[in-house]
Amino acid sequence: MTLKKPLILALILTHLSALVLEVCPLMSGRHHPLKTVLSTYLQATGLWQDWSMFSPDPLSINLHVEAKVRHQDGREVSYTLPRLHLLSQMDRILMERYRKWVVDWLRIDGNDHLWIPATRYILKQLPPSPDNPVTSIRLVRYWHTIEDPRVRFRKWGYRVPDEELTGSEFYSKKISLTGDLK
Amino acid sequence: MIRKLNSFFFDPVPVSGVARMRILIGLILVIQTLTLLPALDDFFGPGAFVTPSSMFGPGSPHIRLIEWWGGGALAVRMVFGIHLIASLSFLAGFFTRTSGVIAYLTLVSIHHQNLRILNSGDTALRFALFFLILAPSGALWSIDARNHHRKNSGSDQTPSIPKHAPWALRMIQLQTSAIYLFTSLSKVPGQTWFDGTAVYYATRLWDFERFGIDPLFNSMAALKILSWTTLALEFALGTLIWIPTLRIPLILCGIGFHLGIEFTMNIPWFEWVMITLLIGMWPTNRTFFPLMSRRTKSSQS
Structure with a gap:
């Protein structure tokens, strides 16, 4: 044994306490004097965790986000953030983390701190157009709610045409002629 | 105790x-x-x-x-x-x-x-x-x-399997069963896992789609069984896996479960990490690879 036994016992005890008091969903929202210390242990060691896959219920919407980019001459083009089901199987693996960002974080109303970096990122993806610069960007989410199968059962692999998706703008940003975000 | x-x-x-x-x-x-x-x-x-x-x-x-x-x-x-x-x-x-x-x-x-x-x-x-x-x-x-074996024995023969205090492996095992237990507990407040529609919703998320299994994914009865089996299996992998006689069957079911998700859904790496963790749950007194065990035995003899 390379580590002394008391140190090992301390680590075992700390980690198991952290699992029970800090990570276990039954303790969520409950106060415990050790929670702060145990949370610091998990954060500092990189062992923080949350186990809530497809829970409490799986998502019941198919969603994607588009950026509506307006140029100085009034022309508007769409830039679509990755939609995995339109990609090859290999690209789906490589692009899954973009989906995570868009579906789990970017589209949520409370996550407005993510929208300026996202706008900056989208601006960088656009082909340069110095003669006709971008003047504004709007972020629009489009979604389709998966109906209760007892009301309408859809076959695996079904699709809804884009025209039938619900859309709502959730962020708008003007861009100065120098490319700065106003 | x-x-x-x-x-x-x-x-x-x-x-x-x-x-x-x-x-x-x-x-x-x-x-x-x-x-x-x-x-x-x-x-x-x-x-x-x-x-x-x-x-x-x-x-x-x-x-x-x-x-x-x-x-x-x-x-x-x-x-x-x-x-x-x-x-x-x-x-x-x-x-x-x-x-x-x-x-x-x-x-x-x-x-x-x-x-x-x-x-x-x-x-x-x-x-x-x-x-x-x-x-x-x-x-x-x-x-x-290999270097350690060469230094100590001066031979290139396959070394025998050393033994060691397994506390770190036990922590991985406890943490692994905690994942399954906490995941199943976090589904309790939901509705779809209990009414059996959860897997229907999960398989209708377009961005997660990989390969469909037609009779299973298009039958509501089969989807309900899959939802309830998932919940039961996750709970069992978090708790019953510590009963020695149930451990190997549950590990095999768990590996099958993750391979099934890997085939049908695009959730990169998660299934492979979980399969690895389940392999780590394998009883230390039971052989995992019979071939390796034979080699080791012969090198020990």
């Missing part, structure tokens, strides 16, 4: 369990890192779509090598380069503990650079690597083991 716990954590067992996990986790680390390379700037660079300052306040205790080294494109590439080399070294079992520590620090730093792209597979990978560093995972099937 104390004697039983002491025996559970400290009675020596063969190190083959942690050595096997080292190889599998090392392999996942290397492949996963390679798949991240094309998107380094989007995910982690100065122009990434998420800025680290939006995730951490000042004085946060998190390990963030990329930020500490300036946060620029060069720092990102340095951390990735070091991570890849350390992961390869960990996989080969070359300076196993040192390379494991470096791989862990760089992995955590990469994760802390953009929390918004992480999934549960990343979390599982972190704790598995953390405890494998503390386990004698390089004591078998590694360059370290």
